[in-house]
Amino acid sequence: MKTTRNTQGLARLFAALLLAFCSATPLFAQAFDGSDDSKIYLGYTNVGGRHGVEIGYEEGINDFLSYGAKFTTLRYKDDEGEKESRFYDFSDLGIYLNYHFMEVLKLPDNFDIYVGPILSTKTMSLQTGVRYNFGEVFGVYGSVQYNFFETITIGSNLGVYPEKFAFSAGFTISI
Structure with a gap:
């Protein structure tokens, strides 16, 4: 039950921040600005039922393409409910190329849809997502990716x- 309360608290915080950004900034910015575009992003992620955090950077190449890098780390508990430090097994670093529609x-x-491949230390993946900008600086994103196969995974928890x-x-x- 403690995990459920923590998840609900995180969802409420996310909703409150989203509401604050919506009401505090005008609606006139571009979600993807081509070669002039540089973004950092931070968000919640769920990989196969495991919760975590992702942070990344993206740079525009032209009006259709961008490249970037992202780091993901997932929360881990062993069978007895104790937290265990297995940072490498539950973290992933990748690079990607996106096509913007x-x-x-x-x-x-202020709205963009994108799709592209990801090559990371754990998997080869394909992602698709949407972005919505509230103003010149702040926006939100949602993304789905499928991890097709392992790449250079080393560790005790390969799956x-x-x-x-x-x-x-x-x-x-x-930025």
């Missing part, structure tokens, strides 16, 4: 990331 689909400037869906949601900051 904002120009092609003539989407509103944490491969062949699992990952869901992410969080905040973006344009």
Whole structure:
């Protein structure tokens, strides 16, 4: 039950921050700004039922492509409910390339849909997601990825990331 309360508290905090950003900033920014675009993002992630956090950086190449890197770490408890430090087994570092549909689909400037491959220390994946910007600086994102197979996984818990869906949601900051 403690985990449920923690998750509910995190969801309430996320909703409150989202509401604050919506009400405090005007709605006129671009979700993807081509080669001028640089973003950092931070959010909640769930990989195969395990909760965690992801942080990343993305840089635009042109009006359609961007590249970036992200780091994901998941929470771990052993069978007795004790936290155990297995940082490497439950962390992943990857690079990616995204194709953005904002120009092609003539989407509103503050909304973007993207898709692209990810190569990480644990898996080869494909992701798709959406972004919505509230202003020139702040926005939100949601992403789904499927981890197809292992890459250079070394460790005692080899099945944490491969062949699992990952869901992410969080905040973006344009820099």
